[in-house]
Amino acid sequence: MHQQALDKVNAAARHPDAQAGFVRQLDLRIAHHLSQLSPAPARLVEAARDAMGSGKRLRPYLLHLVAGDAADGDAVLDMAVALEMVHTASLIVDDLPSMDNALLRRGRPTTHARFGEATAILTAIGLLNHAISIANGLNGMDDGQRGALVSILSGVMGWQGLVAGQELDLNGFSDADGADDALDRITRINALKTGALLCAAVEAGAILGGREDGKRSLLRRFGEDLGQAFQIADDLIDMLSDSAATGKDCQKDVGKETYLAVYGADEALRRCRALLASADEALVGAGLSPDPFRCMIDAIFTPMLDRVPQAAPKAGAAR
């Protein structure tokens, strides 16, 4: 085999190890931060540990990749923990009885199912605040960087982030929200609910890695496209799978206005692939070495999209 091709194979084989190595470090850092919560009430700490105990760690790894090897490793790990706390808080909130009313997440009982609704809400708020305090207390940053990282976190959960996406997803658009066509509504909800946190990971990584400002809009497009693609793949899985396969409550989206529901599974699959191609193009344009990103994205999307039958049923038929 040609040496260049061999290098490529070896590099591809190294990436999953690199990701697993990062996740091991991250899990240790998460445990460290959670051990600092005492003297918080023991039940809250237990609920936080339980909720943070597993996950794909996609956003932290994305942050790590964008930050690159030149970034301060400790700051990257701390900020990765903060992002994962915000992500976990958003899942706890989404799963609540008054929202998606889900009892399973990552194959285990959701936080409210195990600890009760009140403790779940308080744990989510505690995690959000702790994420802010981690970013606000980062060492080795200049104050402008620290302020920007705090701003990313408070923005992603706020009025123009996850909270807005969840409100629109649950209660729909009012006239004042001005979204007349389905594609606009779907794209906005996906951007707020999924894209915002991926963009936050990418933007925080760009700050920590000192990426030049000119590349940031391309990195942002990468995060946005990835978010849209991820949500479409998630909707496909929700329709086609059962809880045993995904580890969370499925067919929760029946009757919801999703890309899948409006355009059918074939078109959703096509759109998902086009978004991934666009994300890849943005990544290459931003000058980042694409291989580890591609490896991570393949590892997420291939098992999701492989489950979709070639001649998938139109979503309308399933409603």
Next chain:
Amino acid sequence: MHQQALDKVNAAARHPDAQAGFVRQLDLRIAHHLSQLSPAPARLVEAARDAMGSGKRLRPYLLHLVAGDAADGDAVLDMAVALEMVHTASLIVDDLPSMDNALLRRGRPTTHARFGEATAILTAIGLLNHAISIANGLNGMDDGQRGALVSILSGVMGWQGLVAGQELDLNGFSDADGADDALDRITRINALKTGALLCAAVEAGAILGGREDGKRSLLRRFGEDLGQAFQIADDLIDMLSDSAATGKDCQKDVGKETYLAVYGADEALRRCRALLASADEALVGAGLSPDPFRCMIDAIFTPMLDRVPQAAPKAGAAR
């Protein structure tokens, strides 16, 4: 009348006007910040406006008094809005069906009663995040001050603040929380649920007013004592009043471990007055002009404590 005595009477008469003047400015600043929330979903903005529409504005005024006239007026107003947002968010959360299940607050339907539980939770989280972003974006601060103000806000709502107090209040202390006697448990819950936000107002005021570090522990004691006193007075009112008089659901504390329930109303009244005296002493010790504080505190506590009959029934009798 002696000139000095006359000055004192005039000064006392000026304080309520000064408070009302500050509250008018604050309400305009609140409206300004809420007008910046768009393009957040219209229902969320409406719920935030509704929740922030009224209130005693005690914490903002306390911040303003501690900051003093030398502080930057704009920064004080912005930080006062941030504190009121955190306070409002905590009330929305406390009132939820899974917590105190209250339908009335400040004489009007609670946020979840009017907008539904999901929107109420999302509004509370949105307000918390917005408070952080206000503090993080304050002009005219050096970066150390801005970081300290962000830290105060994320701390007050977090694991060692309101979230912890609410968890302990709802679900009690576990063995690991180590609080063996009733007075310790009651004092800790009151400190977390009520004292934390008053201390946050005082500490933020001290930062904005450039108060010397040596005075801050006395100012903190002032906030803590005031918080304990306030909670005891609130418990007395809860037991003795009806909703028409207080504008919120009453007799919610029946069966709860409060200072009133354990020690009876006479002792609760005595303790409340002793705490107010201790708060006053700390204030004078910190070198702040006490008159406007006394005027504000009298205006809050006199109507509350005057409702308590001289020979108040023991709380045990009401259980």
